[in-house]
Amino acid sequence: MALIKTKGLIIREQPYKEQDKILTIFTEDEGKIQCIARGVRRQKSGLLASTQIFAYSEFVYYPGKNFGIINQANLIEAFYPLRTDLTKMALASYLLDLMYNAYEFYQKSPEILKLLLHVLFYISGGKARNDLVLVGAFQMKLVSYLGYRPVLERCMVCQHDQDLTHFSIEQNGLVCRDCREQSPGYLYKLNPAMLELLRDFLKQPIKQLKDREIDPAEALKLSDLLDHYISCCIGKSSKAYAFYKTMLNP
């Protein structure tokens, strides 16, 4: 069997046998894969750092029917600060969870992987004014990339583009003040600043959004909205987001 070499981000890990791990890796070339990493829970393992959650490494592995077997792993970026700040860790874990839930095994998405690495880089390095703006941007860009771009230009009921005051999860987009009462399902109220940011999540690059200022409570509402929307679109919800929320209100 030929060895495969590819870069990837570890998005999930679970202990296996006495000293091994099963890793879920989102790789550049092979998409989402699962590999067994032998002996990496020993403190003396040379692969300890490169096979931890959040690690972005270059992997060499033997492909298998269900699991690959890691042969080599060279750490490229550990995103170390994510491990020492609980809030950042909770947010970053949520992003990994989204990535895990959004893709099937062997499904590839190098563009979204690249986006995620940029977001983790900024969050880990403390380079964003508000980490939640980057989380919101990732949520929006991911769900749009998956084919569920919400309609943010006009009312989903009457098609007018004025007085757009609510987001309807069920109707995949905005509804206006006059139509909100006849809209089924859950509605999120948006003020003009929130609506503008929601649109900018789609249009603006992460590099620009990292400097964006917003009321933290409004940023959180947008993340709530997008997490709810994503759960409905992909049919899976994230426990990591629920964990992040309980951390905010213990």
Ligand SMILES: [Zn+2]
């Ligand atoms: Zn309307």
